[in-house]
Amino acid sequence: MLETERLTLRTWTLRDADFVFDMYSRHEVRRYIGRGDVMQEREEAVRLLERWSELQHPIHHIWAVERTVDERVLGVLLLKSIPASGTDGAPSGDTEIGWHLHPDAWGHGYASEAAARVLRFAFEAGLEKVVAVTNPANTASQSVCRRIGMRHKGQTDAYYDTICELFEATP
Numbered sequence: 001m002l003e004t005e006r007l008t009l010r011t012w013t014l015r016d017a018d019f020v021f022d023m024y025s026r027h028e029v030r031r032y033i034g035r036g037d038v039m040q041e042r043e044e045a046v047r048l049l050e051r052w053s054e055l056q057h058p059i060h061h062i063w064a065v066e067r068t069v070d071e072r073v074l075g076v077l078l079l080k081s082i083p084a085s086g087t088d089g090a091p092s093g094d095t096e097i098g099w100h101l102h103p104d105a106w107g108h109g110y111a112s113e114a115a116a117r118v119l120r121f122a123f124e125a126g127l128e129k130v131v132a133v134t135n136p137a138n139t140a141s142q143s144v145c146r147r148i149g150m151r152h153k154g155q156t157d158a159y160y161d162t163i164c165e166l167f168e169a170t171p
Contacts, residue, residue, distance in 0.1 A: 002063065004117045007110060009063035009077055012049050016064060019073045021045035023102045032135035033100065034160075055080065059125045060095065065105075065114045075101030077114045079122055082131060085161045092159060094131050095122065097169075099144065106140075112147045119148055123171040133164035142167070 002009040012020075023029050024039040039045060052062045062078045077099050084092035097118055099111045122130050132150055134141040142165055146152070150167035157163050 002117050002121055003068070004113050006068055007074075007114050007117070008066045008068045008071075009114060009117065010066060012052050012062065012064045014046060014049055016073060017042060017045045017049055019102070020049060023075065023100065024048070026103060028103055029100060032138040032141070059122065059127065063114075063118070065099075065101070065110060067110075073102075074105035074110050075099060075114075077118050079118050079130070082133070082159050085158055094129065094159075095127055096159075097122070097130050097132050099141070111141075111144045115144055116148045119150075119169055128170060130169045131159075132167040132169075133159050134167070136163065136165050138165075 001011070021039055021042045021044070024045065027038055030038045055062060060080045062076060062080065065074045065077050066072065067074055077097075079095060079097050081091040082094050082096035083089040097115060099115055101111055105111075119130060130150075132141075132145050133156070134145070136155065142152070145167040148169070150169040153166040153168050155163055156166040158166075
């Protein structure tokens with residue numbers, strides 16, 4: 001568990017399936033993630049939570065972002081291995097930071113607050129570099145990258161078999 005002034009980042013549980021389904025069934029959330037496919041059934045959220053729970057690594061994790069004052073879940077913060085393009089999802093050797101927040105949580109600084117905490121965690125754990133990639137049209141996430149001190153490195157096709165805006169942070 002990680003904490004900030006307003007947020008708690010905790011492990012997901014199957015009790016969170018309704019929230020995950022609600023968030024990922026929205027086009028405005030999914031439009032810049034992968035192919036943009038929205039969830040159609042709650043069972044998809046359960047399977048996603050099961051996959052997230054299998055991620056057992058000393059540094060990589062996928063957290064539920066929760067507002068501390070009322071324990072309201074706001075979204076997802078991830079720190080994970082990023083797949084290299086052209087490898088059928090094989091790890092690139094780089095670590096990615098990313099966030100997906102429910103639209104009700106947009107515009108309050110939660111993504112920047114949570115991402116800054118996870119970036120600090122990554123460097124305290126010994127990582128030498130963390131990357132973020134965004135869809136070129138996702139200016140909101142690009143702004144978060146800049147707010148947490150990441151440097152824009154231009155466009156790349158090195159990850160996810162697509163062209164992304166690449167951001168990088170080092171300690």
